[in-house]
Amino acid sequence: MNASAARRALVVDDEKPLAQVVAGYLEQDGFEVDIAHDGTSAVMLARQREPEIVILDLGLPGIDGLEACRQIRTFSDCYIIMLTARVEEVDKLIGLSVGADDYITKPFSPRELVARVGVMLRRPRTSVTTDSTMRAVSFGALSIDDAAREVRRDGELVELTRTEFDVLAALAAAPGQVFTRRAIIGEVWGDDWVTDEHLVDVHVLHLRQKLGDTAQEQKYIRTVRGVGYRMGTGQ
Secondary structure, eight states, X not given: OOTTTOEEEEEEOSOHHHHHHHHHHHHHTTEEEEEESSHHHHHHHHHHHOOSEEEEESSOSSSOHHHHHHHHHTXXXXXXXXXXXXXXXXXXXXXXXXXXXXXXXXXXXXXHHHHHHHHHHHOOOOOSOSOTTOOEEEETTEEEETTTTEEEETTEEEOOOHHHHHHHHHHHTSTTXXXXXXXXXXXXXXXXXXXXXXXHHHHHHHHHHHHTOOTTTOSSEEEETTTEEEEOSOO
């Protein structure tokens, strides 16, 4: 793959040997890779180099991975995979709530990580409708324009990450239909994606926060206990 066609990745880990190994695997897969070993450098490189995907360690010196993720999200909708050596669920959920798309725990196989990166970048994009003349659907004050990949609430643009938009669009594609967490993963990440189903819950939580919704009100995304989620307004 020539340089002009190469996709760009950023690997951020203070374990320099690990960062080099991951970068090497990505380069073999056709990526142009930058490496950072601290959060400040990661944010700077993400802004300068505009990577399509960031592999971001949680435990970084100085600005940690969570804060680096928050800052990157202020100017980029690149895919972000968090790396963590901590196995507690709270760390995974916090990492995703600041805008990460997925997480992977250490130790991991660099080959498996690169495979997951490839699946993420190739994953199918949801479509609200196949009729190009029907670009948008509405749920009360919420409007979802799949063609423009825009969401507005009361006319105001709502900034979503790529994954957040895809989860919302998957639900909006079939108003009233109940989606299991596994079905949402299949729609957004692909049927072969292997991950914790709580991943869906975190993205729904983040969507509700951005849409001015709550688990109690459920104005737009409704929880179906023991099953999953559906789109709809009212009871």
